[in-house]
Amino acid sequence: MKMHNDNPEQFPNPSKLADDAVLALSSLERGSKVTPEVLKEGIKLCDYLIHLIGELKAPQVQKDRWTFRAIRDDSIALTESGIDIDKAYEKTEQVKKWISDLIEDPLSHSREEIESIKEHLINVTMPMWQSRTSEFRDRKMKRSLIIRG
Amino acid sequence: MVNLVEKILCVEVLEKISRMQRFLRLEPEIARQQGIEVLSIFATAIDGILDNLNPILIRLSEDTQLDTWETLATVRRLSDIVNSVDELHLQLQFVHGAWVRPETHVFVKSVLDFIPRTRRQEKVSVILSNSYSFEESDLSSYFEYALGTTNVRIAIQRETPTVFLPKIERDNPLNWANLVHECGHADYAGINELFRQQRIIPDQANDATKNMLSRWAEEIYCDVFATEVLGPAYLASFATFALARVGAGGAERSSETHPADIVRISIVRDVLEKNDLKVMLNDEWRDYGDLTSFFYNALEERTKLDRKYVGYARPWPQPSFILHDFVDAVCEEIDQLISLSQQLTPKDFTRIRPLVVKRLARGIPISSYPKSELQQSVARGSLAQDTLKFDQLKQAVQEHRTLLWEIANAGWLHKIEILYPSAFQLFFTATDVPLQEKIMNWGKELEAIDKLLLKSIESSEIQRLMETT
Numbered sequence: 370m371k372m373h374n375d376n377p378e379q380f381p382n383p384s385k386l387a388d389d390a391v392l393a394l395s396s397l398e399r400g401s402k403v404t405p406e407v408l409k410e411g412i413k414l415c416d417y418l419i420h421l422i423g424e425l426k427a428p429q430v431q432k433d434r435w436t437f438r439a440i441r442d443d444s445i446a447l448t449e450s451g452i453d454i455d456k457a458y459e460k461t462e463q464v465k466k467w468i469s470d471l472i473e474d475p476l477s478h479s480r481e482e483i484e485s486i487k488e489h490l491i492n493v494t495m496p497m498w499q500s501r502t503s504e505f506r507d508r509k510m511k512r513s514l515i516i517r518g
Numbered sequence: 519m520v521n522l523v524e525k526i527l528c529v530e531v532l533e534k535i536s537r538m539q540r541f542l543r544l545e546p547e548i549a550r551q552q553g554i555e556v557l558s559i560f561a562t563a564i565d566g567i568l569d570n571l572n573p574i575l576i577r578l579s580e581d582t583q584l585d586t587w588e589t590l591a592t593v594r595r596l597s598d599i600v601n602s603v604d605e606l607h608l609q610l611q612f613v614h615g616a617w618v619r620p621e622t623h624v625f626v627k628s629v630l631d632f633i634p635r636t637r638r639q640e641k642v643s644v645i646l647s648n649s650y651s652f653e654e655s656d657l658s659s660y661f662e663y664a665l666g667t668t669n670v671r672i673a674i675q676r677e678t679p680t681v682f683l684p685k686i687e688r689d690n691p692l693n694w695a696n697l698v699h700e701c702g703h704a705d706y707a708g709i710n711e712l713f714r715q716q717r718i719i720p721d722q723a724n725d726a727t728k729n730m731l732s733r734w735a736e737e738i739y740c741d742v743f744a745t746e747v748l749g750p751a752y753l754a755s756f757a758t759f760a761l762a763r764v765g766a767g768g769a770e771r772s773s774e775t776h777p778a779d780i781v782r783i784s785i786v787r788d789v790l791e792k793n794d795l796k797v798m799l800n801d802e803w804r805d806y807g808d809l810t811s812f813f814y815n816a817l818e819e820r821t822k823l824d825r826k827y828v829g830y831a832r833p834w835p836q837p838s839f840i841l842h843d844f845v846d847a848v849c850e851e852i853d854q855l856i857s858l859s860q861q862l863t864p865k866d867f868t869r870i871r872p873l874v875v876k877r878l879a880r881g882i883p884i885s886s887y888p889k890s891e892l893q894q895s896v897a898r899g900s901l902a903q904d905t906l907k908f909d910q911l912k913q914a915v916q917e918h919r920t921l922l923w924e925i926a927n928a929g930w931l932h933k934i935e936i937l938y939p940s941a942f943q944l945f946f947t948a949t950d951v952p953l954q955e956k957i958m959n960w961g962k963e964l965e966a967i968d969k970l971l972l973k974s975i976e977s978s979e980i981q982r983l984m985e986t987t
Contacts, residue, residue, distance in 0.1 A: 385598065388591035392577055395588045399580075487587035495827070498594055505601050506763075506771075509651070 383443065384498035386414035387490040390468070394483050397475055405472045411490065412472075415465035418493060421447065422458045443497045450496035460489050520583045523761075523816045527596050528574060529941045530758050534603050534650075535564055536961040537686040542613065544688075549614035556612055567602055568953050570595070579948045590827055593820065600762045607650040610685050618644045621975045622683065625694050628922040629701045632747045632858045637707030639679050644697075647682035652696040652759075654681050654703035679704035691971040692929045695755035698747050702740030708855060709736050715851045718844070734777045735848045738785060742852045745786045749795040749862050750809040751926035753786045754933075757813035761820060769821040777845075780821050785845060787814050794864040797927050798871070800935050809930060862923060874920065874928035879936060883970055884928055885977030886917035919981045925974050929967070937967065 390411030393403045425444055447454075464486050470477040478486075519525075542560055550557065574592055577584070584592060622644050630638055647653065658674035665672050681700040687693045703709070712718070712735060719731050744752040760769055760779040772778040790796070790810050797809040806812045873887040940963060944956050 384594055388595045389573065391587050391591040392573055395585060396577075399582070484587070487585075487591075491587050491590050491827075495590075498598075502597060502601070509604075509649075 381413065381417050383414055383417060383494040384501075386410045386417075387494040390414065390490055391487045394471075394487050397471065398480055398483055403475070408468055408472050411468045411486075412465060414490065414494075415461050415468065418461045419458065419465070422454055422461065425454050426458060442500060446496040446500035447493075452493065452496065457493055461493065464489050520581055521578055523819050524574075524584065524589070524592050524596070525578055525942055525946060526758075526816055526938065527593070527761055527820075528571070528578065528945065529938060530762055531571065531596060531599055531603065532941070532945065532957060532960060533964060534600075534686060534762075535567060536957050536964055537690065538603070538607065538610075539564060539957070540961060540965065541610065541615070541686050541688065544616040545614055553613065560606070560609070560613070563606055565954065567599060567606070568957065570599055570602070572953055575945050575953065576948070579946045581946070586827075589823065593823065597762075604650045607684060607686060608648050611648040615646065615685060616688060618646055618683070619688060619972070621691070621972045621979075622688075622694065622697075624975055624979045625691065625922060626681065626697060626701060629698050629747055630704075632743075632860050633705050633708070634857065634859045637705060639677075639704050639706075641679075642701055642704050643678065643680040645680055645682050646685045646688055648685065649682070650684045650686070652682065652684065652700055654679065654700040656680070677706075679706075689965075689968045689972065691968070691975060692751070692926065692933060693755050693759075695744070695748055695752045695926055696759060698744040698752060699740045699756070702743035703736065705739075705743065708743075709739055711855050712736070712739055712848075712851055715855075718847045718851055720844070730774050731844065733775050734772075734844075737776050737782065738845065738848050739852050739856070741782050741786055742789055742849070742856060743858075745789045745795075746793075746856065746858055746862065748923045748926050749867065750790055750797050751923065751930045753783065753790065753810050754813050754930040756786065757783060757817050761813075761817055769817060770825065777841075780817065781841065781845065783814060783817060785849065788849075793862070795862055795867060796864070797867055797931055799931070800871075802939075803935060809927070809934070812934060866924075867927070870924055870928050870931065874924055875931050875935075878928055878932045878967075878970060881966075881970065883973040883977055884920050884925055885974045886920055886981060887924075888917050919978050919985070920974065921978070922975070925971060925978070929971050932967065937963065 389407055393407040393411070396403050421443055425448065447457075467478050467482060467486055471483075538560075542557055545553065545557065574595055577588070577592065626642050626644055630642060633639075643657065645657075657678040657680040658676050662672055662674055681697050681704070683694070683697060713732060718735055719728050723731065741752075741756075744756075756779075760783060763769070763779070769779045772781070776782070787810055799806055799808060799812060803812070806815070869887060874884045877884050877887075941960060944960055945953075
């Protein structure tokens with residue numbers, strides 16, 4: 370039987386993880402109770418980003434076909450965005466630490482610090498999201514070269 | 519109202535999901551029994567999409583303004599969810615489905631009547647499409663092309679203009695408004711005449727640009743056509759479609775085949791303003807102006823957000839000409855050429871609110887409206903006393919037939935003023951009711967208004983047939 374969902378290319382989805390984390394952090398700011406699981410997704414995202422940006426800084430590990438493709442597409446998107454790789458790496462490490470703190474103690478960081486976490490998560494994942502969305506749109510657009518929309 | 523654009527976008531997504539659920543229920547009984555597993559996969563997929571939507575609905579239920587980063591997170595998620603519905607729509611190829619409604623053919627026929635007889639197509643076919651796109655093609659030449667790619671040449675040698683309606687929009691006359699644009703593509707004679715006007719394509723453009731500009735000119739022609747046929751209802755329908763696609767700079771991004779959505783909607787708005795075709799919203803929505811401003815501003819607000827925060831990392835071909843000059847030249851030519859056989863006037867629009875919208879709100883089909891002057895005469899008794907005026911009396915009690923564009927505009931007004939508030943109440947109020955149950959209730963409400971509009975189209979057509987025979 371042919372399975373269609375057995376490649377890790379679909380994992381992770383950086384913008385989804387970031388969006389969920391941002392919504393959860395905003396709830397935290399408003400004083401609402403947030404389940405740690407959602408914030409742990411933010412940690413998962415940071416791990417992926419650290420790995421991804423780390424690879425951009427110094428390519429090392431040989432990856433299997435699917436992982437390579439997923440990382441390659443996100444890497445290209447990040448590189449083309451003109452984002453400062455070194456600064457993004459540092460900030461992601463800091464954000465990971467701060468989210469861990471917030472899981473332990475929701476009051477461990479100031480409102481300004483939480484805002485800067487949200488800003489970073491959205492900004493750093495925007496090029497990857499945009500790249501995936503554009504790819505989807507381009508696929509659709511090809512059809513309208515034949516059939517007028 | 520806080521977070522209005524995000525709420526509208528959410529409700530539009532929920533409506534698409536609800537319509538997909540309804541389309542799946544249209545599966546014939548025998549096919550349902552045999553394809554129960556297939557249908558259950560769709561149901562599970564829809565539940566999964568709703569699970570993704572739920573955190574956003576919960577956040578919007580709080581009714582406090584989203585901050586910038588929350589707004590970006592929300593619209594990104596909504597954009598992804600729209601794409602997932604789009605993708606799932608494509609999989610409707612695996613179900614048996616249903617045929618096109620007769621009301622859709624009546625709708626398309628009424629649109630064609632706007633094209634002068636000398637250049638009108640006898641018939642434009644309608645096909646329900648797996649792709650969530652409103653499209654037009656000459657089906658004969660498409661078949662020739664499709665088989666040609668296999669090195670088998672066939673020659674059908676006839677024109678078969680055909681418009682494609684997404685399956686889930688089968689019962690939704692409000693979004694048939696987009697089909698009017700597609701019918702514009704079938705005005706082959708009008709479009710060919712436009713292409714003969716040499717000044718619209720700059721001489722210095724290379725072949726690829728000339729080809730692209732020709733396509734754009736045709737799209738603008740069809741937008742102006744649809745606006746002149748339907749008025750603000752076309753803008754409403756197109757804007758909600760564009761709003762769903764707006765993410766990642768989508769609204770400002772042109773393609774080989776289409777100018778950017780924001781450019782197109784600005785042209786539509788200009789045509790409406792120039793002809794003073796306006797439908798005002800009721801007092802509760804007074805701050806948002808009229809039907810056109812309501813949707814135009816919603817799209818513009820979303821586009822601004824994209825412009826400010828979404829860097830356009832991946833470049834796309836930027837045409838080397840001045841867009842303004844091109845659009846102005848095309849619109850000027852279209853003004854001269856389009857000459858439809860019927861013309862909407864501002865006076866026509868004055869009867870929509872008092873007569874049509876009120877009836878719709880009471881659950882009465884809007885296939886006709888009273889002839890107020892004659893009815894007043896009847897009430898005064900001045901006509902009844904004079905037997906010679908019997909014909910006038912007969913005419914007075916027989917109401918005017920409501921036209922297609924009146925049904926569409928009244929429907930859109932009803933959607934903003936009645937359906938949106940009802941959906942906001944249902945989806946953005948924190949309760950223990952599961953989302954699956956809420957969407958089921960919302961589906962019933964949508965089905966009721968669809969039935970009213972469809973009945974209106976049917977009854978109006980019956981009256982037309984009676985008047986002409």
